[in-house]
Amino acid sequence: MAPQNRFNHRKYVPFAPVALKDRTWPDQLITRAPRWCSVDLRDGNQALIEPMSVAQKKQMFDLLLEIGFKEIEVGFPSASQPDFDFVRYLIEENRIPDDVTVQVLTQARPELIARTYEALKGVKRAIVHVYNSTSVVQREKVFKMDKAGIKAIAVEGARLVKEHAAQHPETEWVFQYSPESFTGTEVDFAVEVCNSVIDVWQPNPDRPCIINLPATVEMATPNVFADQIELFCRQVKRRDSVVISLHTHNDRGCAVAAAELGVMAGADRVEGTLLGNGERTGNMDIITMAMNLYSQGIDPMLDFSDMDKICTVSKACTQIDVHPRQPYAGDLVFTAFSGSHQDAIKKCLDLYQEGDSWEIAYLPIDPRDLGRTYQDVIRVNSQSGKGGVAYVLQSKFGFNLPRWLQIDFSRVVQKEAEVTGQEIAADKIWTLFQSTYLNAHQDVSLDNFTFEKVGERERFSAGLNCFGQSLDIEGEGDGVVDAFVEAIKKATNIEFEIMEYGEHALGQGADAEAVTYIQLKHGLERYTGVAISRDIVSSSLNALLRAAGQLIEEARQRSAA
Numbered sequence: 001m002a003p004q005n006r007f008n009h010r011k012y013v014p015f016a017p018v019a020l021k022d023r024t025w026p027d028q029l030i031t032r033a034p035r036w037c038s039v040d041l042r043d044g045n046q047a048l049i050e051p052m053s054v055a056q057k058k059q060m061f062d063l064l065l066e067i068g069f070k071e072i073e074v075g076f077p078s079a080s081q082p083d084f085d086f087v088r089y090l091i092e093e094n095r096i097p098d099d100v101t102v103q104v105l106t107q108a109r110p111e112l113i114a115r116t117y118e119a120l121k122g123v124k125r126a127i128v129h130v131y132n133s134t135s136v137v138q139r140e141k142v143f144k145m146d147k148a149g150i151k152a153i154a155v156e157g158a159r160l161v162k163e164h165a166a167q168h169p170e171t172e173w174v175f176q177y178s179p180e181s182f183t184g185t186e187v188d189f190a191v192e193v194c195n196s197v198i199d200v201w202q203p204n205p206d207r208p209c210i211i212n213l214p215a216t217v218e219m220a221t222p223n224v225f226a227d228q229i230e231l232f233c234r235q236v237k238r239r240d241s242v243v244i245s246l247h248t249h250n251d252r253g254c255a256v257a258a259a260e261l262g263v264m265a266g267a268d269r270v271e272g273t274l275l276g277n278g279e280r281t282g283n284m285d286i287i288t289m290a291m292n293l294y295s296q297g298i299d300p301m302l303d304f305s306d307m308d309k310i311c312t313v314s315k316a317c318t319q320i321d322v323h324p325r326q327p328y329a330g331d332l333v334f335t336a337f338s339g340s341h342q343d344a345i346k347k348c349l350d351l352y353q354e355g356d357s358w359e360i361a362y363l364p365i366d367p368r369d370l371g372r373t374y375q376d377v378i379r380v381n382s383q384s385g386k387g388g389v390a391y392v393l394q395s396k397f398g399f400n401l402p403r404w405l406q407i408d409f410s411r412v413v414q415k416e417a418e419v420t421g422q423e424i425a426a427d428k429i430w431t432l433f434q435s436t437y438l439n440a441h442q443d444v445s446l447d448n449f450t451f452e453k454v455g456e457r458e459r460f461s462a463g464l465n466c467f468g469q470s471l472d473i474e475g476e477g478d479g480v481v482d483a484f485v486e487a488i489k490k491a492t493n494i495e496f497e498i499m500e501y502g503e504h505a506l507g508q509g510a511d512a513e514a515v516t517y518i519q520l521k522h523g524l525e526r527y528t529g530v531a532i533s534r535d536i537v538s539s540s541l542n543a544l545l546r547a548a549g550q551l552i553e554e555a556r557q558r559s560a561a
């Protein structure tokens with residue numbers, strides 16, 4: 001007998017291709033934002049372990065207004081008292097701005113439609129969204145009806161929606177119909193049902209209706225969805241009086257891609273949620289789709305500039321954490337740990353000037369646009385390189401390390417990262433920098449020093465404290481550092497030369513200090529010194545002393561051995 005394979009792909013049937021050979025959507029470009037509709041308070045809410053309380057719904061609604069949504073599905077008022085109460089609160093407390101339209105969902109069932117209109121009494125403008133499933137599986141297994149039966153539910157629902165609306169002429173009504181499970185429905189049948197609904201509603205260009213095509217379950221690759229949308233748009237009647245809306249879910253992880261391709265295929269409007277909260281793997285994440293447009297230089301017509309607040313409110317309302325890798329919103333999405341990424345980011349940011357177009361390797365958008373900073377763009381662990389360490393010292397502590405010192409110090413940090421196996425936080429990098437350079441080798445110091453000009457040359461003299469001994473030293477050279485080097489060489493009898501030298505101001509203004517980086521060469525060995533001082537001469541001399549101190553110490557140890 002053949003072995004049983006528990007992981008049995010044969011039980012799944014491939015999605016049948018859509019018959020559309022002359023598709024045009026692949027050549028289309030998205031050049032402006034679609035109409036957005038947030039369904040956080042409905043589809044997002046119905047997917048939560050604990051649905052939002054009225055207080056949480058208020059908080060979420062206020063956030064959606066701040067972001068700039070003009071269409072918001074606020075609930076399913078016939079489904080539960082909190083949803084009903086929330087709709088009443090919005091209307092009675094006059095919480096709906098004039099330029100915002102609330103939307104509510106109902107099944108195509110008479111008692112639910114009636115209750116929906118009860119909830120909406122007194123609203124200035126509202127979208128009534130009615131749906132029923134049209135897919136093959138729902139027809140055959142859930143509703144156990146033929147196509148005519150399913151179409152009849154839709155038509156009767158549409159009729160009732162229109163009839164109730166007529167009883168409240170004080171409200172500006174917009175009607176929306178969804179052939180739920182559109183992705184599992186034959187396109188021609190979806191068109192047939194929607195055209196029947198359109199026949200009932202009789203929209204015109206001044207009073208269009210909305211036909212919302214949901215990928216209730218994402219069943220195929222996004223290009224197949226785009227084919228379905230293009231085909232539907234070609235066949236639906238009164239296209240100029242119908243707003244084609246999309247509502248994609250993320251079962252295959254492509255909800256955003258499907259919505260983007262669907263817009264290329266002709267859709268005008270997109271429904272989704274913040275951070276993709278929603279049934280199963282979620283709804284289409286509006287933040288991602290909008291920010292994708294933004295990154296292409298298109299105004300998304302939504303404002304995500306306070307991303308931290310959006311994440312905080314969203315978490316408070318949904319009790320769901322934001323994944324650190326969530327596009328645009330996660331804590332780590334602008335952070336590079338790996339060395340070559342850090343190197344490239346640092347080089348690009350060093351060249352970037354305010355007003356330039358954004359072309360920074362590994363950073364698709366400027367984190368500051370979302371209210372984030374550059375502070376955490378680079379974080380350091382054992383995967384990191386010199387560029388990352390240098391970036392942290394530069395951005396957090398103002399040290400602009402020369403390349404040779406970046407290489408030298410990154411070895412120190414790498415060793416620490418490998419030993420601990422952990423991230424090396426900025427403060428730890430600073431401590432390591434201090435102990436390795438700034439506070440190291442202080443057994444050699446100067447008491448007083450003087451320089452005097454001797455013709456074109458400088459003469460240096462000072463008292464040198466060297467491992468407990470006091471020496472008077474002096475030397476002459478072409479400049480002050482040169483004269484000091486000569487003085488040390490004479491006093492210690494050790495030969496060395498300066499291989500690297502760098503200096504810069506730390507901070508700005510009268511209080512600015514100077515930092516000097518020096519590397520000495522003795523034989524094949526290199527010795528590094530870094531020092532900070534109020535004046536550049538002192539910082540140069542001290543940096544040299546730190547480096548020379550190591551050399552002197554090694555010489556002492558050799559002669560003691």
Ligand SMILES: CC(=O)SCCNC(=O)CCNC(=O)[C@H](O)C(C)(C)COP(=O)(O)OP(=O)(O)OC[C@H]1O[C@@H](n2cnc3c(N)ncnc32)[C@H](O)[C@@H]1OP(=O)(O)O
Nearest residue numbers: 046076078079080107108109131132133142143153180216
């Ligand atoms: C893909 C989506 O997200 S669609 C939205 C789904 N959201 C929700 O369901 C959240 C809120 N819903 C609810 O709280 C409940 O479903 C309620 C209160 C609205 C209704 O509850 P119930 O009356 O118990 O009915 P239930 O939702 O289980 O629906 C099943 C019945 O309605 C019928 N039905 C389901 N959807 C629809 C529809 N859109 N239009 C018409 N009839 C429908 C089913 O065929 C079934 O009929 P049967 O009882 O004769 O077998």
Ligand SMILES: CC(C)C(=O)C(=O)O
Nearest residue numbers: 131178181214216247
């Ligand atoms: C009601 C419809 C639009 C829906 O939520 C879905 O199909 O996912």
